[in-house]
Structures are given as structure tokens and as C-alpha cells.
Amino acid sequence: MLTPAEYELPDCHLLESPSLIVPISPTPNHTLRLSNLDDQKFLRFSIKYLYLYQQSVPAETLKHHLSRVLVDYYPLAGRLREDPGYERKLMVDCNGKGAVFAEAFMDATVGEFLESSDRPNKSWRKLLYRVDSDSFLGVPPLVVQVTNLRCGGMILCTAICHCLCDGIGTSQFLRAWAHSTTTTTEIPVLPSPSHPRHVFQSRSPPHPTSPTPAYTRTNPNHHPRLPAFLQSHHPLVPVSATFTAPDLLLLKKRCCPSSSLKFTSFEALAAHTWLSWVRSLSPPPHLKVKLLFSINVRGRIPSSPPDAGFYGNAFVLACAQAAARDLTDSIGLGDAARLVQRAKDAVDEEYVRSVVDLLEDESAGTDMGASLVITQWARLGLEEVDFGRGRPLHMGPLSSDIYCVFLPVAGDARAVRVLVSVPAFCAGKFKSYMSDYSIITGDGDGNGNVIDDG
Structure with a gap:
């Protein structure tokens, strides 16, 4: 008998080709330079969240309200690139190209997934559309997949670029998106997103004075993934x-x-x-x-x-x-x-x-x-x-x-x-x-x- 961690999810079938969800109205077109806290090497990945719901929400509803919330969170609809003025530093072209949205179906139920939800396993990866790219920079900052289940439930997976948001920021964005789908009021329940990163600029010249034992100077080409x-x-x-x-x-x-x-x-x-x-x-x-x-x-x-x-x-x-x-x-x-x-x-x-x-x-x-x-x-x-x-x-x-x-x-x-x-x-x-x-x-x-x- 398979343990929950070994349970293989059924195949996940895309209902159509993924689409790009762009902001519903024009957004600023500029370059956003990331701070040193954003641009740490160990943050160059996407935070991948998985949500399981008893009832599904129509994909068109989710798409529409995502396009609304991307007006405020417009950097998530942009694209990452290296800053030509600073080697290896990242910036975001806020160009409104859009977030990737995929819709799929899986022959499974909410109850079946819950039985195996204690620990993720490799088969869960099929619940998030994989963007083919040769590098991290080629992946849009926001990728979403909605998977409808046989019982009428829904799994929502999101990949949000960690260079743009921390955990508090991703929660702020997701709750803003959810709030947009559940109310017609224009009164915000969350503060409007603030995009500038100047508060975390280094001093000129930089002069660290406090011990920072979590950080060290190393060979920039050496990035061990596991402790020795x-x-x-x-x-x-x-x-x-x-x-x-x-x-x-x-x-x-x-x-x-x-x-x-x-x-x-x-x-x-x-x-x-x-x-x-x-x-x-x-x-x-x-x-x-x-x-x-x-x-x-x-x-x-x-x-x-x-x-x-x-x-x-x-x-x-x-x-x-x-x-x-x-x-x-x-x-x-x-x-x-x-x-x-x-x-x-x-x-x-x-x-x-x-x-x-x-x-x-x-x-x-x-x-x-x-x-x-x-x-x-x-x-x-x-x-x-x-x-x-x-x-x-x-x-x-x-x-x-x-x-x-x-x-x-x-x-x-x-x-x-x-x-x-x-x-x-x-x-x-x-x-x-x-x-x-x-x-x-x-x-x-x-x-x-x-x-x-x-």
C-alpha cells in the first residue's frame, strides 16, 4: 500500500493553451530596479502556493479579477531582466505583458487529495503549468494554474517571483485578488501596493557596521544547495x-x-x-x-x-x-x-x-x-x-x-x-x-x- 507521500496524482489535462492575463486598464510603463534585499541570489525562484477548495470558481471570473488586480500590482505583469549598468543585478520591465494563466482538469476529488495532502510529492508538480525557459529570467513573475476536480472542487496553484514579493507581499496580493472577486465595492480592505524600493538602498559608500552572521562573502560562482x-x-x-x-x-x-x-x-x-x-x-x-x-x-x-x-x-x-x-x-x-x-x-x-x-x-x-x-x-x-x-x-x-x-x-x-x-x-x-x-x-x-x- 502506498503511503500518502508516494501517492501519484492522476494525469492533469490542460483544457486549452495557457493565456496571458494583462492589466484591464493602462499601467505605468517604466523600469523598476530591485533592492539588494530583493536581488539576493537565494531568492531567484518562484514561491509556489497550492490551495484546495471545496467548490470551484469559474476560470473566466478568476481571469477577469486577476486583470483588475494587476492594475495595482502591475510589476507582476512585467518581465525580469538584468540591469545593464550593474552586472548580475536584476530589474523589472513594467511592460504589462501579463501573467500566465492555465486551466486544467484532473479526475480526482477533494477528499482524495486531502488524504495525501500531509506531505507534497513529485506528482503535485503537474498542478502548475511549467513555462519552458532556459533561465529564471525567462519565466513571467506570475504563473497561475486552476485545476478543476471531478467532484466540483478546485486546486489553485500560483508561482510568484520571490524577487518581487516576500511572504507578506504575496499574501497581500492574493488577498487583494480574492477580495476583488467577492465584492463590487471600490473601498480597499488592504493598503494600496507601494512599488518603490528606495528605502532599502545601500548607503554611499556602503559601510556595514553590525555583525550579520547569516551572511558571508563567498565565491560568487559557488552556490551550494545542501549543507556539506x-x-x-x-x-x-x-x-x-x-x-x-x-x-x-x-x-x-x-x-x-x-x-x-x-x-x-x-x-x-x-x-x-x-x-x-x-x-x-x-x-x-x-x-x-x-x-x-x-x-x-x-x-x-x-x-x-x-x-x-x-x-x-x-x-x-x-x-x-x-x-x-x-x-x-x-x-x-x-x-x-x-x-x-x-x-x-x-x-x-x-x-x-x-x-x-x-x-x-x-x-x-x-x-x-x-x-x-x-x-x-x-x-x-x-x-x-x-x-x-x-x-x-x-x-x-x-x-x-x-x-x-x-x-x-x-x-x-x-x-x-x-x-x-x-x-x-x-x-x-x-x-x-x-x-x-x-x-x-x-x-x-x-x-x-x-x-x-x-
Whole structure:
């Protein structure tokens, strides 16, 4: 019997050739230069969301309202290209060429998909139209596929260029599109999108002054996809674990059973996931292992904050780190949570400015050598995208990789689902650690008494 992760979806049949959806009215025709935060090498991909709905929405309705919302979000209808004045830097030609929209049918039901929705598998890729291109630059910033199901349900997949939007920005765009389909009012429920990226320009001359351990200067032609201790013949398999509100409360209590320190749900869950990941992989004892996680900086640069509707990349990576031997032997959950909390607190305006300045150097980038990267989708409102036929029954990524994603849980706003791919040899151990909090608690007292916090 096949496990859910091995379940093969039926063939997906396109109903007609994909079309280009252009803005319904004229939009500005200009070039948008991306900021250093937009133009990071590790963001040169599309964020691929998958939504499952009980009832379908007519494709023509979705197309019409997409053309309406693209008037405001017109860079998503443009095309990426390299800036001729700056080698390897990207810009967007806001030319209104349009977003790709495909419509398909699959002989499956909502219930059948839900049975296999815990962990993505390779067959899910057929749910998103693949644009043939020799490079990332040849793919339009927005690609959509709507797949109608035998039962009358619908799967909506979107690929949104990460260089143009962060998670908050993609959620803002998707909710604006959904809102357009459900109301005739012109009164916006979301702030109007703000396109300029000048708030994240580097200083002249660039002068990083704050330590930024998540970033390093490397050979610009070297982009390792896996940490060294993950580079083996073992295939990666997705592992998923769901934490309800009581689970998260228990984690927070275990972080500091005899201390007055307080931790957020994110800090506790990030620490727990980091420890589970390291202990299941058993990296070399002296290796310094990092936990990188995104921090929204919209409210952390008081001297020149972005506009309310800013939807570009406005995050930097915070970094907690410790020697592998400490994470496996002596650091408890409370101490790991304290490392996460310290990393968050270190992200102030000077940290942000230093990251932007550092990234002006083409040899600078994210240090992925021995790092778990966590991205937060669970508190962005992504699960609220309702095109008029009800909220999604499932929301998540189209695929799973070594980036760890904290996901919303449909129908439970307080729960979080953790999804990450790990080598097959340690998947069972990782799942066990994630499920059994007592294994990870350790002897830490939550006061940050660690051997090596970098």
C-alpha cells in the first residue's frame, strides 16, 4: 500500500493553451530596479502556493479579477531582466505583458487529495503549468494554474517571483485578488501596493557596521544547495508535524519550567525544530550549525519605514548558532529558544542597514553551508484567501525542500504545521524527536547558559 507521500496524482489535462492575463486598464510603463534585499541570489525562484477548495470558481471570473488586480500590482505583469549598468543585478520591465494563466482538469476529488495532502510529492508538480525557459529570467513573475476536480472542487496553484514579493507581499496580493472577486465595492480592505524600493538602498559608500552572521562573502560562482553533511546518496523525503495551540503552550512551558523568561510560540517551535533536525542528522561534533529565520523588518527601521502597502522583500535573516556537539549533548530547549530570541533581538535598524550594505558586494550572500532555514507562512493570512466559495481546505507549498516552512492549518488559526525535507535515513528519527518533546528538553534552564553560541 502506498503511503500518502508516494501517492501519484492522476494525469492533469490542460483544457486549452495557457493565456496571458494583462492589466484591464493602462499601467505605468517604466523600469523598476530591485533592492539588494530583493536581488539576493537565494531568492531567484518562484514561491509556489497550492490551495484546495471545496467548490470551484469559474476560470473566466478568476481571469477577469486577476486583470483588475494587476492594475495595482502591475510589476507582476512585467518581465525580469538584468540591469545593464550593474552586472548580475536584476530589474523589472513594467511592460504589462501579463501573467500566465492555465486551466486544467484532473479526475480526482477533494477528499482524495486531502488524504495525501500531509506531505507534497513529485506528482503535485503537474498542478502548475511549467513555462519552458532556459533561465529564471525567462519565466513571467506570475504563473497561475486552476485545476478543476471531478467532484466540483478546485486546486489553485500560483508561482510568484520571490524577487518581487516576500511572504507578506504575496499574501497581500492574493488577498487583494480574492477580495476583488467577492465584492463590487471600490473601498480597499488592504493598503494600496507601494512599488518603490528606495528605502532599502545601500548607503554611499556602503559601510556595514553590525555583525550579520547569516551572511558571508563567498565565491560568487559557488552556490551550494545542501549543507556539506547532507550531501550524500540518501534521497530527501518530506516530514510533516502539526502543533496545536495546546502543543505550542506545552513547548513554551518546557522552555522555561523554572524561569521567569517568556518565549513566543515561534521561538519555542523554532528551537524545538532546530534541535530535532540537528540531533536526527548527527553532524560532525565540532561543526558550527546555524538556524536562519526570516524577520519582517517593516517595523524595525524607524528612521525611514516602508509604506504601509510595501509588498517587496522586507525581511532579513536572523541567525542563531552553536556547535553541533552542544546542540546534541548539552543545550536544552530553553537554551535553544534563548539563542533564537537573542538572534531576533539583534535585528535592529543598524543590522538591516548593514545587511543591505553587505549585499552591495556581489560576493556576499546567505551562508547555507550548515544551516537550517525556517520561513514563516503561518501568520500571514495565506489561509484566508477566499474567492467567494469558501476558505481553502488546504494551503501549503507545491513542493518540499530543505527550507523548513511553518504553515497555517486550515480550520485552526492557532495551529502550525512544520514541513521540511530531510535525508531518508533520518526521517523517522526526526519525526520522533518532533513528536516527543521530552527528548529535546535536556538540562537547559532557559537562561541562555550555553557552551558556544557563536
